[in-house]
Amino acid sequence: MPNLLRKPFGTRGKVHDITPENAGWRYVGFGLYHLRAGDQAAEATRDREVILVVVEGKARISGGGKNWGVLGDRMDVFEKTPPHCLYLPNGTEWEAVAETDCVIAVCSAPGKGGHEARRIGPDGITLTERGKGVNTRFINNIAMEVEDYADSLLVTEVFTPNGHWSSYPSHRHDEDDYPRITYLEETYYHRLNPSDGFGIQRVYTDDGQLDETMAVSDGDVVTVPRGHHPCGAPYGFEMYYLNVMAGPLRKWRFVAAPEVEWIMERDS
Numbered sequence: 001m002p003n004l005l006r007k008p009f010g011t012r013g014k015v016h017d018i019t020p021e022n023a024g025w026r027y028v029g030f031g032l033y034h035l036r037a038g039d040q041a042a043e044a045t046r047d048r049e050v051i052l053v054v055v056e057g058k059a060r061i062s063g064g065g066k067n068w069g070v071l072g073d074r075m076d077v078f079e080k081t082p083p084h085c086l087y088l089p090n091g092t093e094w095e096a097v098a099e100t101d102c103v104i105a106v107c108s109a110p111g112k113g114g115h116e117a118r119r120i121g122p123d124g125i126t127l128t129e130r131g132k133g134v135n136t137r138f139i140n141n142i143a144m145e146v147e148d149y150a151d152s153l154l155v156t157e158v159f160t161p162n163g164h165w166s167s168y169p170s171h172r173h174d175e176d177d178y179p180r181i182t183y184l185e186e187t188y189y190h191r192l193n194p195s196d197g198f199g200i201q202r203v204y205t206d207d208g209q210l211d212e213t214m215a216v217s218d219g220d221v222v223t224v225p226r227g228h229h230p231c232g233a234p235y236g237f238e239m240y241y242l243n244v245m246a247g248p249l250r251k252w253r254f255v256a257a258p259e260v261e262w263i264m265e266r267d268s
Contacts, residue, residue, distance in 0.1 A: 004203055005214045006221040012036065016221055018187060023223050027152065027246040028185040030221060031106035035059065035098035042095040045088050049111030051120065051143055051155050052086045052094065053242060055191075057102025061086055063094030064117030070099055073122075077103075077240050078193045080159055082122035085142055087149050089115055105189060109152035109246030120149055127159075132267055137166045145251055152246045154184070160199075160239040165232045169260035172205075174226035176248055181255050184247040186224040188231070190216045190239065197237030203229045206258065228257045 008015035016032035029048060033041045035057075043050075052061065054072035061068045063086060071084040088094055090111025096104055120142055128139050140157040143149040160166040167188075176183040190199060195218040204211040205227040216222060216231070233239035245252065256264045 002210065002212060002225075004212055004223050005216065006223065008032070008219045010034075013039070014041070015219070016189070018221060018223065023185070023225070025185045025225050027109050028187055028244055029106075029108035030187040030189065030244050031108075032189065033096070033104045033106070035096070035102050035104065037098050037100050039098045040095065041104065042093065043106065044093045045090050045108070045111065047090050047111060048108040049090050049115070049151055049153060050088045050094070051107045051150065051153055052088070052096070053105040053107060053142065053155065054084045055103040055105055055242065058099040059096040059102050059104060060099055061094065061096045063088045064092040066117060068119060071119075072102060075100070077191055078159070078238060080127055080138065082125035082127070082140055083142065083157065084122055085120040087115065087118050087120055087143070089113055089117060092117065105242055107153060107155050107244040109150075112151040114151045115149060118149065134164045135168055136161065136164060150250065152250055154245040154250065154252060156243050158241050158243065160231070160233045162233050162238050163235040165230060166239065166241075168230040169263045170228035170230045170257035171254040172226065172228045172257070173252065173254040178249055178251060179253060182247055182249050182251050182253045184245040184252065186229070186243060186245045188222040188224065188229075189242040190218070190220050190222065191241070192218040193238040193240070197234070199231055199233050199237065199239045201229065201231035203227050
């Protein structure tokens with residue numbers, strides 16, 4: 001069985017550390033820090049660009065040769081308010097000192113030096129609705145294709161109401177054949193409300209060589225190297241996920257699974 005489901009390996013400090021090497025791919029990296037007030041975290045970006053997402057809480061952050069002050073005002077991710085984020089190019093360093101208990105995501109991909117350090121959000125990020133019926137979910141786009149904030153990274157937040165599906169109709173982006181489809185690796189950092197709930201995510205290819213269905217808990221990460229990757233929130237449990245995507249081209253083009261093409265055509 002592929003190691004697609006990653007459990008946090010601690011409760012304080014760095015609790016996720018997904019790299020291209022341990023994920024078995026080339027582009028996406030994802031780290032996560034759980035800090036208590038007064039705790040510090042620091043890293044060098046080296047040859048990678050980074051978007052720091054303050055998922056919850058507040059931290060004083062410096063990076064790219066500048067003090068950015070205190071970032072974050074969302075104390076619970078399910079407040080659904082826009083996040084405070086920071087873009088840092090390759091060849092820089094950053095440091096965070098927690099002002100409150102906080103959760104900071106470190107989204108990374110190969111950097112090309114094409115963008116300077118900058119704040120992203122909360123201004124300019126608006127919660128938007130996507131989908132229909134029980135496929136409705138709500139999106140905070142942090143750095144998707146229309147935002148020219150990064151060399152490689154695509155980053156977004158998604159809130160899925162209880163009883164709804166998300167990343168659905170099932171789709172894949174695992175071929176480098178633009179404009180039909182682009183190759184993008186992807187991670188899903190999941191949160192559940194209530195936190196003792198669970199969600200479901202399936203990752204599968206058309207030929208069935210990869211077909212894994214996972215129960216995700218609060219704080220888990222699912223890696224998607226290829227294939228379709230829908231997820232669902234059972235009735236009673238609200239789901240959040242932070243998506244990180246990257247590949248050779250910073251564009252998101254996907255192909256629907258054959259069994260759901262009719263849904264795409266009907267709802268378009």
